[in-house]
Amino acid sequence: MRVEVDQPRCVASGQCVLAAPEVFDQDDDGIVEMLADHPEPDQHDGVREAVAICPAAAIRLVRE
């Protein structure tokens, strides 16, 4: 699984950081930053939840 984020779309709700803190972080303005764009299998559920609850559709999963 590969994860992409779209920073211009991000609204800094912080939802992804709560759902998958090992994968997502925020910069000083609260905008999403990737910690791991190839998350470990045990992080996949958290990433899927992050995709589902991101209010701005700023996270994408890319199948490889």
Added chain:
Amino acid sequence: MTETLPDTSTAAHEYPSPRAAGCPFDPPPALRALQAERPVSRVRIWDGSTAWLVTRHDQMRALLGDPRISADATRPGYPHSSPGTQASSRVRRTFLVMDDPEHARLRRMVTAPFAIRKVEALRPAVQRTTDDLIDALLAGPKPADLVEAFALPLPSLVICALLGVPYEDHDLFQRNTRVIVSRSATPEEVVTAQQALTEYLDDLLTVKRAHPADDLLSRLAAERVNTGELTRREAAQMGVLLLSAGHETTANMIALGTLALLENPDQLALLRDAEDPKVVAGAVEELLRYLTIVHSGRRRVALEDIEIGGEVIRAGDGIIVAGDIANRDPEAFPDPDRLDLTRDARRHVAFGFGVHQCLGQPLARVELQVVYSTLYHRIPTLQLAADVDGLPFKHDGLIYGVHELPVTW
């Protein structure tokens, strides 16, 4: 089905409609019927105009995430919540009622202090404030009003510290906010309250420009007003939005949440005895879902024709997206009317959805986690000192809750 359910086949029901007597936590029965039978339907609002009402969880998320809708309250067709909010939209412009790219530009000026790491750093201070207020409550007379003694001061103190607003002025901003969120306030009352708050924030920003401190208003003054990115008026109105949204909502979650827990003692026990922060965090999400205190419906206008739920919303039509009933959608939350603190409620829409989703949600979460994990633990004998049915519920509020909550212990 009973005969009290409205006939959903005819056009345009009244919105909003009343909750059922004796069910203060449940959305109006009319909304349930619509969700089951005609989830996207026409409703008539206070000014006699009609708007589309959207009631399903999946449709709410789809629509609020759709760039073909506008939150701009100055557009023709925008379905205002009340005469007061309509009047106020003429004098007040905040990013809450603007579209991108303007909305994004302004929102991003104030996202920094709400990042997860920053609000986590506030947790110890929130805990201290919570403990101090509980100490004072316990030292005072009983019964006591939990709203006045605890639910309102806590989020007010927290947002004051973050913004750099002197808490001594709480009476002024709480009183005027109460007017702004009341659906029954007259346009004159709402506009006057709005102006009082804007002037108050403008004065405060002037002080901050001369004597900057380590707070959000000082940063707005120094980095945005002094640079010409924001006018004084825009900055003041942004301050009003943050100050009002920052205390009134969370206060209602604290008081109404406590009432819901007192009415569900098994769930209260679960929270009181919880030691795992994850359990507490999950409980907060479920209470947000179950109570959905912003029960007034998100207001939007269609910019293009939008097909949804077998209907076509035409460009220019008003749209109301009802989060209270969406959060009770059985397709999204099995057994939706049960308060079950152990369920995974993270996909609730109590903070809205789309680009306007609540900016302050990380802060609200920390406050509610601290409060719910502390209050019942420290006062295990907490109980209601009044009859539930006689409590003054905020039926006429844009934000739902109780005006007062007499408790004893």
